[in-house]
Amino acid sequence: MTVLASALDIRSDDYAAHRSALLGKLTALDGEHAKALNGGGEKYVQRHRKRGKLLARERIELLLDPDTPFLELSPLAAWGSDYAVGASLVTGIGVVEGVECLITANDPTVRGGASNPWSLKKALRANEIAFANRLPCISLVESGGADLPSQKEIFIPGGGIFRDITRLSAAGIPTVAVVFGNSTAGGAYIPGMSDHVIMVKEKAKVFLGGPPLVKMATGEESDDESLGGAEMHARTSGLADYFAHDEQDAIRQARRVVARLNHRKAYGDPALAEPPKYDPEELLGIVPEDLKVPFDPREVIARIVDGSDFDEFKPLYGSSLVTGWASLHGYPVGILANAQGVLFSEESQKAAQFIQLANQRDIPLLFLHNTTGYMVGKEYEQGGIIKHGSMMINAVSNSRVPHLSVLMGASYGAGHYGMCGRAYDPRFLFAWPSAKSAVMGPQQLAGVLSIVARQSSAAKGLPYDEEADAGLRAMVEQQIETESLPMFLSGRLYDDGVIDPRDTRTVLGICLSAIHTAPYEGARGGFGVFRM
Structure with missing residues (x-):
């Protein structure tokens, strides 16, 4: 046996x-x-709800098939940094209309869903997983774009997000963008490069430059709706494939898109x-x-x-x-x-x-x-x-x-x-x-540093400071212990x-x-x- x-x-x-x-x-x-x-905290959660909007994880829950699990990935991203735990992004694997999908959702309660360096790393990792396992990607979008104070760490590598979307599509891995709010500037390319795009009436805003930037660049007067609203993109630009009346309708339509993908597993x-x-x-x-x-x-x-x-x-x-x-x-x-x-x-x-x-x-x-x-x-x-x-x-x-x-x-x-x-x-x-x-x-690493320092002092013919050595070992042990958790x-x-x-x-x-x-x-x- x-x-x-x-x-x-x-x-x-x-x-x-x-x-x-x-x-x-x-x-x-x-x-x-x-x-x-907790996202951005009670204040911003309540402000988001007063706008009649669902939270990121609520959107995911409605998207998933009833009573199916959601494997959240990298939930502690940005832990120990200056940014919020979770990095203003939720990623994970869940089942939609019987199809396993890689799902990402911006958390707009954290600095408007703006992307910071850890959000970027998290999104790129999610794309890696989708590509390696041929999982359709569903992006639930509501983001103010890059967190501008950290743009030096985002701008150059951030182009990888758009590269990944096009490579996923080229590999026959479906990409779906559901736009609930802002998806502006560089973020406009997420729906722009996705295979299927759904936008929510009077909520979605997708443009390369908003009204203030257009005014400064061209002198043209415009408003959000005419410049990048869902109805304009559904009727005029053609960027929106589906026009949703509210968030629940957008999620319903996203489920129907997945149901029609004809996406099949390689194995039974x-x-x-x-x-x-x-x-x-x-x-x-x-x-x-x-x-x-x-x-x-x-x-x-x-x-x-x-x-x-x-x-x-x-x-x-x-x-x-x-x-x-x-x-x-x-x-x-x-x-x-x-x-x-x-x-x-x-x-x-x-x-x-x-x-x-x-x-x-x-x-x-x-x-x-x-x-x-x-x-x-x-x-x-x-x-x-x-x-x-x-x-x-x-x-x-x-x-x-x-x-x-x-x-x-x-x-x-x-x-x-x-x-x-x-x-x-x-x-x-x-x-x-x-x-x-x-x-x-930690003890081994601190001990190695101590031995090296001791040998260096001996080679120079200098006395060794045992008290300083004990302090150094304690400090190094604490640092390595913390960084190994x-x-x-x-x-x-x-x-x-x-x-x-x-x-x-x-x-x-x-x-x-x-x-x-x-x-x-x-x-x-x-x-x-x-x-x-």
């Missing part, structure tokens, strides 16, 4: 401590998510899936708060895969990396999960072979991170850890099957790369609140969201379904040179 047996003792003190620590982190995470949900429905044998609630007590303490990733796998059924590959070789085959919501997956944190030569070679096998079989890969990196030391350097670690990274880099990554615990150093970190283009990457990611652990990293869009561990199976199921909208084929060769 290949059903995993669980050794997790949910009555133990350790389990209770781990669960309590993670629940505390989830409470803090909920508080940060609440900031994004997955096999029927049996739920895991173990309660996902127990995922809260598996990862220790102290990430130096190892945990068995099989306990996680048993609570996310179908029927807790897992065929382990090379279980007696390279035991600090667990590899094997399973299915998740009916989709086949190959899983690589760190066990004891450190990756040795055996684990690296095992991973490279496993990744090649997944490519031979066209099976997506799921990476579950808890690694401090590749092993260091004279014995391991002489044993070839560099070339073996490079072999694993080579395999990850050139693999062509879709990759999914979840950071559960530590994800440090080149181990982050070998386990398909953000730079290696996983289709989706999520983190648990327990995760940390950096070049190395998931909310900090998510704020910079180094992941697609920090998720509740109990939601892992659902989140991965939505992602796997999205992945199977686009055809893919594993590499049958084409890997770089493996240094043996």
Whole structure:
């Protein structure tokens, strides 16, 4: 039998401590998510409602099929910056008329929906996801354009938004723009370049230059409606394909547009899936708060895969990396999960072979991170850890099957790369609140700096200031600890969201379904040179 047996003792003190620590982190995470949900604050929310308008997430809710999930992406974008959490933009994956779509919605309660540098990064990431997975894009538009004080960070890279819309269309991926309010200046090109455009009567305003700019540039007197109103664009310019009487009508028409797209998934429905044998609630007590303490990733796998059924590959070789085959919501997956944190030569070679096998079989890969990196030391350097670690990274880099990554615990150093970190283009990457990611652990990094400084003083024949060293180490440890936390990293869009561990199976199921909208084929060769 290949059903995993669980050794997790949910009555133990350790389990209770781990669960309590993670629940505390989830409470803090909920508080940060609440900031994004609050938009620009009560004052601006009420002002928006008095104008008879729906909020961004209310528009999305009406757009989606009833009782279907919405996987919000990058909800903590801009966390820790000078901009509002969420970056005045909502993005995510949802089902509209039975079609999985990538949805973006400006939040006009945050500085009129103006785009800042983090909004731009978030929008570009959403376009990447849509393109890789062939998801139709629906843009719910109401934005004042660029946040002008930050234009130096927006103007040059911001052109990528319009490039992406045209490339999506050229690839046969439908694009739909629903304009509820302002879409002016550069923002006018969003409906201008979309395949289908819906505008709301007396609300939509789409023009390259508003009345004041036209007056200054040409001396011409004009008003919003004649210059860029929905009725003008529907009757005269032809920019609007559909004229909506109100927001609800616009959303109804958007749903009808999607219903007529004839957009089909590349793959049929997955096999029927049996739920895991173990309660996902127990995922809260598996990862220790102290990430130096190892945990068995099989306990996680048993609570996310179908029927807790897992065929382990090379279980007696390279035991600090667990590899094997399973299915998740009916989709086949190959899983690589760190066990004891450190990756040795055996684990690296095992991973490279496993990744090649997944490519031979066209099976997506799921990476579950808890690694401090590749092993260091004279014995391991002489044993070839560099070339073996490079072999694993080579395999990850050139693999062509879709990759999914979840950071559960530590994800440090080149181990982050070998386990398909953000730079290696996983289709989706999520983190648990327990995760940390950096070049190395805070104590190790501070210690390295201390050793270098100590050696420098000795080389110059100078006495070493132990008090200053202690202060430096404390400062560096605090800085690295802060910068390795998931909310900090998510704020910079180094992941697609920090998720509740109990939601892992659902989140991965939505992602796997999205992945199977686009055809893919594993590499049958084409890997770089493996240094043996």
